[in-house]
Amino acid sequence: MTVKIDERKVFEIIEAKKPKVVLVNAPGGLLRQTKELMEHVKERYGVTAIMSGDSCFGICDTVDDDAGKLQADLALHIGHNASVEEVGDYTYLIDAVDDVEFGDVVETAAERLAPYRRIGLATFSQHLHQLGPVKERLEAKGFEVKVGRGNNLMLEGQVFGCDFSTPFPIRDEVDAFAFLGESEFHAVGLALAMGKPTFMLDPYMNEVTDMQAAADERRKRAILAVYKARDARVFGVITGLKEGQKMLGRSNWIAKRLEMSGRKVVRLAMRDVTAERLAPHREIEAFVQTACPRISVDGFTFDRPVLSIPQADALVALIEGREPGEFLERAKWIELTVGLIKR
Ligand code: SF4
Structure with missing residues (x-):
């Protein structure tokens, strides 16, 4: 169970753009993997990689302006993907994917979700690839499952901590939401923005948490x-x-x-x-x-x-x-x- 940065995409960008200096930023949880990536970029291409030491909490934290100040040729924003791949003059959004499986926690969730027939699914960047498999598993158990469509910024079923525009249009078509991942931050935001019963499916602990109390508080x-x-x-x-x-x-x-x-x-x-x-x-x-x-x-x-x-x-x-x-x-x-x- 590890989070892997899409290193291949980074290499492709570097081979195409041939930068001398790259500015990198990433959220706190991905600093170790990002520093490894910087080492690989340096060893493989002789590129100077600089990490931004400023806070990075979300996709709002791109460092396109700073890349200009540092005379970098491009910037890599790690871990927050979107329906756009490039922003500003310098920045590429680079995926980081968590390979944890949701099979066990879906089994647990099926019992907790039993009072609800129609389920909306949502998640954050690292688990987006799990939406399809989880949808199939829940449907096999008799649930009707919906995933909100992507839009000009968000991918299908994706939420940020401040943007719930993919699940919002389906909220009247579902009885409850299931959020994939161990992020209380995103799950409670989803519960507040949807005004619907919302459950967080944590694949690491195999736990299903009703977000009602946290949202009410x-x-x-x-x-x-x-x-x-x-x-x-x-x-x-x-x-x-x-x-x-x-x-x-x-x-x-x-x-x-x-x-x-x-x-x-x-x-x-x-x-x-x-x-x-x-x-x-x-x-x-x-x-x-x-x-x-x-x-x-x-x-x-x-x-x-x-x-x-x-x-x-x-x-x-x-x-x-x-x-x-x-x-x-x-x-x-x-x-x-x-x-x-x-x-
Ligand atoms: S919730 Fe939105 S504004 Fe806040 S850090 Fe995340 S992306 Fe940025």
């Missing part, structure tokens, strides 16, 4: 933060500086709405939104950040409300006397700009 915290923010008079509106999070239009819109309601707004921009970065801004009573929504939905370390885009929409609705509704139940919590910068 985050939903309550998200709602509480919105109501707390309603009382704030001074807001910080933060625009994320990561390449895939260029949400300046949304920041402008939210800032304007807050100012129209008599709130004071301080505009900020930063790459990583953390409690440490926000601490010096003592006069600010609540923040809205248009970077990664999961910073807000999963962020339990902030001492003041820090709202994501869906929460900010709910806040604006409240301020303007409208019902916020189920604001997390939507296809996208942020409009990732990765697809927009493809070559």
